[in-house]
Structures are given as structure tokens and as C-alpha cells.
Amino acid sequence: MNLRFVGNLVGRYYNSQGQQTKFLKGLEAKAARGAQLLEKQKIEEAKLPSCNSRWSQHEGGEVWCDVGYPRLVQRPLEIALTGKMSRKCACFKEEQLGQPGLEAYTGCAYLSKACPV
Incomplete structure (x- = not known):
């Protein structure tokens, strides 16, 4: 060449x-x-164990935990990477639910293992 x-x-x-x-x-x-x-x-x-999830056009969406309770948790490092703050669903034990930064799903009972989304 x-x-x-x-x-x-x-x-x-x-x-x-x-x-x-x-x-x-x-x-x-x-x-x-x-x-x-x-x-x-x-x-x-x-x-943090991730939540299970499913979605269908007919039934909508749902998240659930086999062990623990589903909560939205912020991904703090995401802002440094993308400039945006994002959240993910993770499963927490009952004694962990008082941690700052955890958000229960709207319309979901406090100790529900499954939540509509």
C-alpha cells in the first residue's frame, strides 16, 4: 500500500x-x-435488587418484588453522566423503607409487594 x-x-x-x-x-x-x-x-x-416488571396494552404496567417492597430510588451519578436525574425501581426490606430518597409508587399501599405503574 x-x-x-x-x-x-x-x-x-x-x-x-x-x-x-x-x-x-x-x-x-x-x-x-x-x-x-x-x-x-x-x-x-x-x-440493590431490581424490581420485576411487566406491561401490556390491555392491563397497563406493574412492578413487584419477590422479596421486599418496590420503591423508586434516584440514580445520583446519572446527573454527572447525562445532566439528568433518573430513577429506577429497586426492592427494599421493610427496615430500609425509611431511608431518604426512596419514593413509594402513587396509589400503592406502603407495604405492597406489587404496584401498578
Whole structure:
């Protein structure tokens, strides 16, 4: 294969000597930090059993826990990754239900193992 030099890519990411700019180095650092936060979020979420769920057009949706009670919990690292705060359904034991940041599903009894959504 015969390669032919056609020019330099100079601008936001590389300077005229082909070296990385501060902008590219900063971008790479942010990407590495995002990967660390994502891994940390996966580890934290693995500690919380996820709810079971189902949905049908005829019956609507439902979440339930085989052990524990379904609650919505915020995913705090999500804001660092996407700029938005999201929530997920997780199963909690009765003694854990008083923790801050847990939200019961609307229209669902406090100690119900299944909730309509």
C-alpha cells in the first residue's frame, strides 16, 4: 500500500505540529471520568435488587418484588453522566423503607409487594 501525505489536521484537537491541544486532553479526561462514574454506578446498583416488571396494552404496567417492597430510588451519578436525574425501581426490606430518597409508587399501599405503574 502506497501512502501519500496530503496535509495536517490543525484546529480544535491538534496543533500544527500534530500534538494534542488542551481541548482534546480535557475531553479525554472527561471521558475517562465518565467511564469511572458509570462503573461506580453499576457497582452501587448491583447492591440493590431490581424490581420485576411487566406491561401490556390491555392491563397497563406493574412492578413487584419477590422479596421486599418496590420503591423508586434516584440514580445520583446519572446527573454527572447525562445532566439528568433518573430513577429506577429497586426492592427494599421493610427496615430500609425509611431511608431518604426512596419514593413509594402513587396509589400503592406502603407495604405492597406489587404496584401498578
